[in-house]
Amino acid sequence: MRTVGGCLRALGYHRPMELLGQTALVTGASRGLGFALASLLAQRGVNVIVAAREGRSLEAAADRLRGQAAVLAVTADVSEDAERIVAVGVERFGVIDILINNASELGPSPLPSIETLPWTSMERILRVNVTAPLHLMQLVLPGMKSRGAGTIVNVTSDAAVNAYPGWGGYGASKAALEHMSRTLAVELNQPRIRVLTVDPGDMDTEMHRAAEPGADLSALPKPESVAPSIIGLLEDDRVTSGRYQARWQPTPLQPR
Numbered sequence: 001m002r003t004v005g006g007c008l009r010a011l012g013y014h015r016p017m018e019l020l021g022q023t024a025l026v027t028g029a030s031r032g033l034g035f036a037l038a039s040l041l042a043q044r045g046v047n048v049i050v051a052a053r054e055g056r057s058l059e060a061a062a063d064r065l066r067g068q069a070a071v072l073a074v075t076a077d078v079s080e081d082a083e084r085i086v087a088v089g090v091e092r093f094g095v096i097d098i099l100i101n102n103a104s105e106l107g108p109s110p111l112p113s114i115e116t117l118p119w120t121s122m123e124r125i126l127r128v129n130v131t132a133p134l135h136l137m138q139l140v141l142p143g144m145k146s147r148g149a150g151t152i153v154n155v156t157s158d159a160a161v162n163a164y165p166g167w168g169g170y171g172a173s174k175a176a177l178e179h180m181s182r183t184l185a186v187e188l189n190q191p192r193i194r195v196l197t198v199d200p201g202d203m204d205t206e207m208h209r210a211a212e213p214g215a216d217l218s219a220l221p222k223p224e225s226v227a228p229s230i231i232g233l234l235e236d237d238r239v240t241s242g243r244y245q246a247r248w249q250p251t252p253l254q255p256r
């Protein structure tokens with residue numbers, strides 16, 4: 001596994017990739033990490049397609065992004081509407097250069113053991129965390145291949161590699177997502193079409209609060225302090241397909 005900082009140090013000087021004018025699809029972008037990523041992309045002049053299920057909060061998030069870049073909000077469930085999301089995105093912007101599969105399903109809260117995890121919940125977890133990203137990748141890849149360039153970011157978790165009690169269903173889905181990403185990268189064998197899996201690390205978000213109800217997560221990094229290192233991967237032309245660990249940056253202290 002590579003950390004973003006370690007990777008950059010090892011590679012020395014780099015030429016940043018220009019994201020301005022590209023188009024990115026970010027799933028699960030109404031809050032949390034997805035919103036933080038969409039926000040940084042918009043600041044760089046990237047056209048952003050944002051998707052989430054709850055229309056009102058998605059529209060509110062999209063309104064905060066507008067003014068910096070062109071934004072298309074698609075109220076949709078990634079497990080049911082992948083074709084529509086990509087179709088309306090391509091209709092509006094012509095291409096999708098960057099796909100960030102960020103939307104994710106945790107499963108029941110509080111987290112059940114593997115022994116008690118309802119298999120129907122596992123079906124839902126796999127559908128959202130594995131099948132939907134696969135479907136979206138299959139829909140954007142033809143365009144990326146015809147242009148000979150593109151970046152896919154599949155957001156994973158350390159639960160994909162470590163056995164944490166209660167996190168087994170979700171973790172198994174992220175392990176599947178990672179393996180699918182590795183295999184796709186090998187099959188594509190095109191350095192300019194990158195398939196990255198990125199573990200953002202623990203963050204103070206709604207999903208994490210659902211995983212640990214009642215726990216005080218306020219000391220965990222906020223998504224906006226983690227997102228810059230993930231965008232840094234997109235902008236670095238030395239970054240190749242692989243698994244990366246995001247690094248969080250401390251938020252500068254506000255003057256009193």
Ligand SMILES: NC(=O)c1ccc[n+]([C@@H]2O[C@H](COP(=O)([O-])OP(=O)(O)OC[C@H]3O[C@@H](n4cnc5c(N)ncnc54)[C@H](OP(=O)(O)O)[C@@H]3O)[C@@H](O)[C@H]2O)c1
Nearest residue numbers: 028030031032033052053054077078103104202203205207
């Ligand atoms: N938070 C952590 O500590 C942590 C750690 C490791 C990895 N991660 C990963 O980081 C990513 C972002 O998580 P987060 O913590 O930022 O979560 P979050 O704050 O709960 O945000 C999740 C976003 O995904 C959307 N979403 C959920 N299910 C969806 C579906 N089926 N279709 C479309 N949109 C959907 C949600 O909006 P709607 O509910 O309106 O659909 C929301 O916009 C996930 O892949 C997660 O596995 C998080």
